[in-house]
Amino acid sequence: MGQFKNHDYRSIFNPTRAEDGFLYLDPPYDSNPEKSGFTAYFGNEFGWGQQQELVEWAAQWECPVVISNLGTSRIVTLYERAGYEIEYIQAPRSISCDGNREKVxxxxxxxxxxxx
Incomplete structure (x- = not known):
């Protein structure tokens, strides 16, 4: 039976022991350089350095990996250079501080x- 866990990705051990499953990562999304972005949860900043670190960390896993993120050009480039296949999804926003609920x-x- 599969397991779902909500942890800091750095606290997950044994990357070679997931051969029967896959790893799904949903980090704080990259900020859009054209807009102010939200990258801090519980006072912890998750900036560009952490985005890059996450991709490097995920490379050690021998199982399939899926990572979701905002489709900024630098995120797409980061993942493509690391050998990821990119699938684009247009997603509505249900929460917005200024009432703008445009799709991203x-x-x-x-x-x-x-x-x-």
């Missing part, structure tokens, strides 16, 4: 899946 482009970055 998000991505699913996928790596390690085999075609069946």
């Amino acid at each position: 482009w998000e991505i699913l970055a996928k790596k390690g899946f085999t075609e069946t």
Whole structure:
């Protein structure tokens, strides 16, 4: 049976022991350089350095990996350079401080899946 956990990704151990499953990561989204972005949860900043660190950390896993994020050009470039396949999703926003609920482009970055 699968397990869902909500942890700081750095606290998850044994990356080679997930061969029967896959890893899904949903980090705080990259901020859009054209708008002010929200990157801090519980007082912890999750900036560009942490985005890069997450991609490097995920590379050690031998199982398939899926990471969601905002589809900024620098995020797309980061994941493509790391060998991820990018799937674009247009997602509505249900919460907005200024009442603007426009759709945004998000991505699913996928790596390690085999075609069946």
